[in-house]
Amino acid sequence: MCYFKFGTFTEKEEVGMEFWKLDADPEDARGMILTLDLGPQEKKNLLRRKVLEELDATMDQLVKLSPDYLIIRSGKPNTFCAGADVEEILEVLKNPADVDALLRKAHGILMKIRNATYPVVAAIDGECLGGGLELAMACHARVATNNRKTAFALPETSLGIIPGFGGTQTLPRLVGARKALEIINGQKKLNGAEAAKCGLADACVKPEELMSEARWKAYVTQKGWNERFDHKPKNLRLPESIPCVGKRLILRGALQEVLKKTKGAYPAPLKAIEAVRASSKSIEKGLALERKLFAECANSPEAKSLTSVFFLDKEARSKDWLPGVKAEVPKKIGMIGAGIMGSGIAYAAISSNIPVVLHDTFPDPVGKAVIFIETMLGKAVKIGIMTAEEAAAKRRLLKVSTGDDLSALADADFVIEAVPEDLQLKRKMFAELEKVISPKAVIATNTSSFLPSDLAAELQYKDRFCAMHFFNPVRTMKLIEIAATQGSSPETIAKTLALTKALGKVPVLLDQECPGLIVNRVLVTGMAWALDQLQTLKIDPWKIDEAMEKFGMAMGPFKTLDLVGFDIGYHVMKVMMGYYPQDYPQSVAGIPLNKDKNLLGKKTGKGFYIWKGEEAVKPNKAILEKFGWKTECSSNDDVNAARNLLLLSMTREAKKIVDTGVCKSPDMVDLSLIHGAMLFANRRGLLLNPPVTITA
Incomplete structure (x- = not known):
């Protein structure tokens, strides 16, 4: 129970609240502080149904109390509010009437805050996500801290829905349509300083200054009201609508960008644009459209698929993959190979405060890796992820070594290999490594194609070896595939799992090893059949890419x-063909890559596409002439037939992985393909709802 005695209000009021606590401000008895805390059993604050009901009742109570201001804050460290409870939302989504009732309740609370006759200020120190951000945007002002845990984001479109607690209407009123769509559709996360710069927050201060700044913001807001009006206004000082000048062009550009990126396979970003367009209307009309569009998204198969992926991700992160076997995070990592993968893995490790020795035979890649790592640390400082002092401390965790001598790795208790896909090169390197490291140190290969046991064949201590497969770019790709060989000890796998979780990645542990593990075994098969369709049936490769992307593949096989580089991709393909000859078309066995070394893809600026930086800007027709290929069959029927063949080949391979016991969980196979190859998240992967019928 909470009791208040406020100003001249002498009647004792009693309000029962479990999650909210309302107190008079100890620094100023004319103001009040409303604190959200879901209790010690919860790590984060979530806007559950009961939390919203209590907030609704509290706003009604405050009408009687009539404070001079209200500050809303969190009682938990490093979190303001992490948004709605996804599990609760999933239950609501089963009944359209419940969806409408929930959104109307949320919008009603938003309007009560918005129409309060006293300033309401959100004091934000930590995560402010989803519905939590929408609650903050309903307030008259927001004060953020420069705590590196402070983050503003609306992640709803990643679940196949749109912000439904008013965010599509309040956000563009604060930051403009372009920035609003960057945050909603671009999944852009802002820190406190960035939020203040764009107008999402009114100030960014040190954590210890948060409450005093919130009081000051309430005071100046109230003062501004009093100077403008003879009485407290009944409406929020946001305009009822925002101007249309230039907005049409912004929205048209946003629409083109979404269609270019998703090929229409994901409807939520398109609905978000439509909702933001309505922010030029009254807030009531905009909220009504938001409810309608949210309901349309919620009933879509894409939303059901993406929310399922969310829970699969959560399951893989929390799963006890080896019951009864535990291991500590490695104390020092040796990283052999300083290329793109090696430098990315090294950066991930030092970012997680794990010391690394980065080794390569040649000085040049080591120098480039150091530049990359220092650049990434600088960017992290610039955007507030870490301080300059923290970045310097992490940089000191990195040591480098070059040449044939591996002695610099002698005290590493976990060594990761990421050298080129050459069986003899890897075996030779492992033999030299065993001469200098402890027998108890783990050796993990980042191989993308070989059977791990083939790599470990000549090791002295086979129990220390396993596969630990990262994906490029390491800093953004969530998945790590882990596979034991027949000789791997449980402790080796446990230590690999511990490192994976320390790096913040999603582990998927295979039940038994296979060449290519899960992702490359499926993906490379699809790429081989795509090349076959170009070579034998002369199907336009760019139309194949477009058809696969429209189906939900984030990046078509030719792109x-x-x-990855045509040379590297094709080499992996040939290695995989050696293991699975029955699954590959023989037409791709002899592609003469040596005809032109300047047509290897992004790294040479030209391949199947012309590349500008990170973007494939247009098809490169010249590659057809160089390799003697022609495109004669490019009708819709031809392209769709080619697409279906690719889908069939990949689905068949994924099913074999389950049926042969490589990974017995179809869910984890699908999660691996979604996270590792960005395959068909909109359809929940390949196995839950197979896109094509597989016949014997």
């Missing part, structure tokens, strides 16, 4: 080949 993927360009990204």
Whole structure:
């Protein structure tokens, strides 16, 4: 129970609240502080149904109390509010009437805050996400801290829905349509300083200054009201609508960008644009449209698929993959190979405060890796992820070594190999490594194609070896595939799992090893059949890419080949063909890559596409002439037939992985393909709802 005695209000009021606590401000008895805390059993504050009901009742109570101001804050460290409870939202989504009732309740609370006759200020120190941000945006002002945990984001479109607690209407009123869509559709996360710069927050201060700044913001807001009006206004000082000048062009550009990126496979970003367009209308009309569009998204198969992926991700992160076997996080990592993967893994490790020795035979890649790592640390400081002092401390965790001598790795208790996909090169390197490291140190290969046991064949201590497969770019790709060999000890796998979780990645542990593990075994098969369709049936490769992307593949097979490098991708393909000859078309066995070394994809600026920086800007027709290929069959029927063949080949391979016991969980196979190859998240992968019928 909470009791108040406020100003001249002498009647004792009693309000029962479990999650909110309302107190007079100890620094100023004319103001009040409303604190959200879901209790010690919860790490984060979530806007559950009961939390919203209590907030609704509290706003009604405050009408009687009539404070001079209200500050809303969190009682938990490093979190203001992490948004709605996804599990609760999933239950609501089962009944359209419940969806409408929930949104109307949320919008009603928003309007009560918005129409309060006293300033309401959100004091934000930590995560302010989803519905939590929408609550903060309903307030008259927001004060953020420069705490590196402070983050503003609206992640709803990643679940196949749109912000439904008013965010599509309040956000563009605060930051403009362009920035609003960057945050909603671009999944852009802002720190406190960035939020203040764009107008999402009114100030960014040190954590210890948060409450005093919130009081000051309430005071100046009230003063501004009093100077403008003879009485407290009944409406929020946001305009009822925002101007249309230039907005039409912004929205048209946003629409083109979404269609270019998703090919229409994900409807939520398109609905978000439509909702933001309505922010030029009255807030009531805009909220009504938001409810309608949210309901349309919620009933879509894409939303059901993406929310399922959310829970699969959560399951993989929290799962006890090896019951009864525990291990500590490695104390020092040796990283052999300073290329793109090696430098990315090294950066991930030092970012997690794990010391690294980065080794390569040649000085040049080591120098480039150091530049990359220092650049990434500088960017992290610039955007507030870490302080300059923290970045310097992390940089000191990195040591480098070059040449044939591996003695610099002698005290590493976990060594990761990421050298080129050459069986003899890897075996030779492992033999030299065993001469200098402890017998108890783990050796993990980042191989993308070989059977791990083939790599470990000549090791003295086979129990220390396993596969630990990262994905490029390491800093953004969530997945790490882990596979034991027949000789791997449980302790080796446990230590690999511990490192994976320390790096903040999603582990998927295979039940038994296979060449290519899960992702490359499926993805490379699809790329091989795509090349076959170009070579034998002369299907336009760019139309194949477009068809696969429209189906939900984030990047078509030819664009993927360009990204990884045609030479590297084709080499992996040939290794995989050696293991699975029955699953690959023989037409791709002899592609003469030596015809032109300047057509290898993104790294040479040209491949199947012309590349500008990170973007494939247009098809490169010249590659057809160089390799003697022609495109004669490009009708819709031809392209759709080619697409279905690719889908069939990948689905069949994924099913084999389950049926042969490589990974017995179809869910984890799908999660691996979604996270590791960005395959068909809109359809929940390949196995839950197979896109094509597989016949014997």
